[in-house]
Amino acid sequence: MRERLLGLSEAAAEDGDPLRWFEELYSSAKRDAGEIPWAALEPNPVMMNWLQGRGFSGHALVIGCGLGDDAAGLAAQGFEVTAFDLSDTCIEWCRERFPDSNVDWQVADLLNLPESWLANFDLVVEIHILQAIPEELRERAAPMVPKLLKNGGHLFCIGRLDDGSESEIPPPPWPLKMSWLQAMFASLEQVDFQPFIKEETPDVNRYLAVWKKS
Numbered sequence: 001m002r003e004r005l006l007g008l009s010e011a012a013a014e015d016g017d018p019l020r021w022f023e024e025l026y027s028s029a030k031r032d033a034g035e036i037p038w039a040a041l042e043p044n045p046v047m048m049n050w051l052q053g054r055g056f057s058g059h060a061l062v063i064g065c066g067l068g069d070d071a072a073g074l075a076a077q078g079f080e081v082t083a084f085d086l087s088d089t090c091i092e093w094c095r096e097r098f099p100d101s102n103v104d105w106q107v108a109d110l111l112n113l114p115e116s117w118l119a120n121f122d123l124v125v126e127i128h129i130l131q132a133i134p135e136e137l138r139e140r141a142a143p144m145v146p147k148l149l150k151n152g153g154h155l156f157c158i159g160r161l162d163d164g165s166e167s168e169i170p171p172p173p174w175p176l177k178m179s180w181l182q183a184m185f186a187s188l189e190q191v192d193f194q195p196f197i198k199e200e201t202p203d204v205n206r207y208l209a210v211w212k213k214s
């Protein structure tokens with residue numbers, strides 16, 4: 001699966017359309033979630049644990065929602081949720097997987113967001129998105145993220161951490177440096193940062209980071 005993913009992403013980059021492979025991967029999976037390497041088919045437990053007991057509420061936006069479990073999990077917790085992804089097939093698949101959820105599923109590109117979404121959300125979730133976008137586009141995509149927050153809103157991020165010790169694995173994903181994230185979100189107040197590893201992938205350094213628009 002990993003070789004196939006690398007092949008798709010390299011071909012897309014060579015053709016000058018580096019994000020094309022996401023749609024290719026979702027459409028070729030033919031609704032088999034086993035073909036989507038990041039599909040955990042449950043809300044991210046690190047996010048759900050972090051939110052527990054903090055009293056957050058309101059309108060949440062899930063960026064690059066994949067198969068939709070984070071969005072559905074937030075909706076089940078009482079958030080009003082908008083979730084978007086670049087891939088049409090992925091969003092159709094979310095609608096099929098969660099027919100009774102009141103999540104507003106949308107096809108959209110982080111690099112070209114609807115104006116009505118700006119300054120509109122109490123919680124913005126970015127899990128494994130910036131690290132999946134090649135550097136040149138990532139530098140344009142990241143500054144869009146803080147713009148989505150209302151005053152007082154929180155940005156919740158999870159990703160692979162480049163702390164200088166990561167072994168050389170061909171991207172994607174591209175592990176991110178904390179200093180890079182801090183520079184991209186300098187307009188926000190950082191309220192949490194926790195490095196962590198998952199038991200099943202102990203060689204991969206990860207981070208949880210939370211920011212607030214004051």
Ligand SMILES: C[S@@+](CC[C@H](N)C(=O)[O-])C[C@H]1O[C@@H](n2cnc3c(N)ncnc32)[C@H](O)[C@@H]1O
Pocket residue numbers: 019022023038039040063064065066067084085086087090108109110111127128129132133141
């Ligand atoms: C590595 S997956 C992570 C999916 C999900 N957040 C998760 O944690 O399982 C990256 C997702 O971001 C989407 N994506 C990539 N670039 C995007 C962009 N510019 N705008 C919106 N979604 C994007 C992809 O289609 C894919 O679903």
